[in-house]
Amino acid sequence: MDNDAASTHLHPYPWHAEQWQRLCNLRHSETLPHAYLLKGAQGGGKFRFACAFAGYMLCPTPQGDAACGQCKSCQLYRSGNHPDIKVLQPEEKSKVVKVDQVRQVIDFASKTAQQGGYRIIIINPAEAMNSNAANALLKSLEEPGENTLILLVTARQNSMLATINSRCQQLAFPLPDRTETLDWLSGLSKAGREDLELILTLADGQPLTALQYANDQILKERARLIEEIGSITKGQNSPVDIAQRWKDQNTTELLGWVSGWLVDIAKIQQAGSSAVLNNPDLAAMAGYIAGKSTPQALFALQRWVNEQRALSQGSANLNKQLMLEDLLVRWLHLTLG
Numbered sequence: 001m002d003n004d005a006a007s008t009h010l011h012p013y014p015w016h017a018e019q020w021q022r023l024c025n026l027r028h029s030e031t032l033p034h035a036y037l038l039k040g041a042q043g044g045g046k047f048r049f050a051c052a053f054a055g056y057m058l059c060p061t062p063q064g065d066a067a068c069g070q071c072k073s074c075q076l077y078r079s080g081n082h083p084d085i086k087v088l089q090p091e092e093k094s095k096v097v098k099v100d101q102v103r104q105v106i107d108f109a110s111k112t113a114q115q116g117g118y119r120i121i122i123i124n125p126a127e128a129m130n131s132n133a134a135n136a137l138l139k140s141l142e143e144p145g146e147n148t149l150i151l152l153v154t155a156r157q158n159s160m161l162a163t164i165n166s167r168c169q170q171l172a173f174p175l176p177d178r179t180e181t182l183d184w185l186s187g188l189s190k191a192g193r194e195d196l197e198l199i200l201t202l203a204d205g206q207p208l209t210a211l212q213y214a215n216d217q218i219l220k221e222r223a224r225l226i227e228e229i230g231s232i233t234k235g236q237n238s239p240v241d242i243a244q245r246w247k248d249q250n251t252t253e254l255l256g257w258v259s260g261w262l263v264d265i266a267k268i269q270q271a272g273s274s275a276v277l278n279n280p281d282l283a284a285m286a287g288y289i290a291g292k293s294t295p296q297a298l299f300a301l302q303r304w305v306n307e308q309r310a311l312s313q314g315s316a317n318l319n320k321q322l323m324l325e326d327l328l329v330r331w332l333h334l335t336l337g
């Protein structure tokens with residue numbers, strides 16, 4: 001595989017058993033389409049599913065509905081160097097999949113597979129294709145080479161060209177339910193159940209994001225951010241100072257947290273102390289700001305945060321320091337009425 005980040009697991013996550021079975025059945029009945037769009041929320045494991053299915057398709061001696069894990073093809077897969085799998089992802093520092101990258105895989109798809117079976121192309125995330133790249137791919141979707149399977153992975157289907165959407169079969173990957181996810185997390189993390197509950201809420205229910213949060217000791221990190229944002233409202237630090245301290249934070253993640261805090265503040269304004277909060281440990285801070293600000297001001301800041309978050313996920317390069325200063329000044333103004 002071309003990309004270091006490609007998964008070398010031969011099995012999907014346990015909560016994707018149903019989707020796995022669906023594709024296996026299509027394989028057995030030789031009715032597998034040539035292009036599939038794997039769609040669903042971020043952090044649920046769709047990419048690992050795509051890679052594992054590629055490994056299974058290429059294994060000449062599968063055991064039931066799984067790759068054997070022993071043959072030459074499986075060894076190549078596990079080393080991340082299977083010549084018949086191409087993984088297209090944005091190149092380093094780029095947020096887009098470029099037309100040249102797509103042309104290379106189209107060329108690859110037109111050749112005979114080196115191991116004599118399928119050739120598999122995985123594009124992750126598929127919405128990262130710019131319009132030239134997507135248009136170049138369209139032709140392959142219309143006239144795929146024999147024994148070619150294209151797996152497009154996306155959490156943002158609405159950002160994709162409609163013509164791409166309409167040429168792929170679609171498979172939905174909903175997130176697993178909370179209890180199942182907590183059980184899975186408990187087996188992998190030393191954190192207590194109560195901390196994992198909070199972590200999973202902060203991760204919007206996404207298992208892989210939650211696991212990463214647990215491994216990164218995100219609660220400690222979050223506690224520091226909360227203390228620092230609180231120090232602005234107390235007049236102990238300026239927005240510029242705190243923006244400087246926050247400059248190494250992941251912008252999308254940070255804005256997601258701030259957005260969650262704003263939701264809680266709005267809930268307290270509406271429901272008072274009976275509000276059910278996403279960040280129950282922040283009830284005091286949220287209550288204080290709820291009392292000082294207006295619903296209009298909260299709504300305006302929430303909209304601004306959402307816009308900045310969308311920008312940070314897109315291809316634009318933001319001036320992070322300025323954006324953070326702007327954010328913290330706006331936060332401070334919430335409490336100034």
Ligand SMILES: [Zn+2]
Nearest residue numbers: 059068071074
């Ligand atoms: Zn095998």
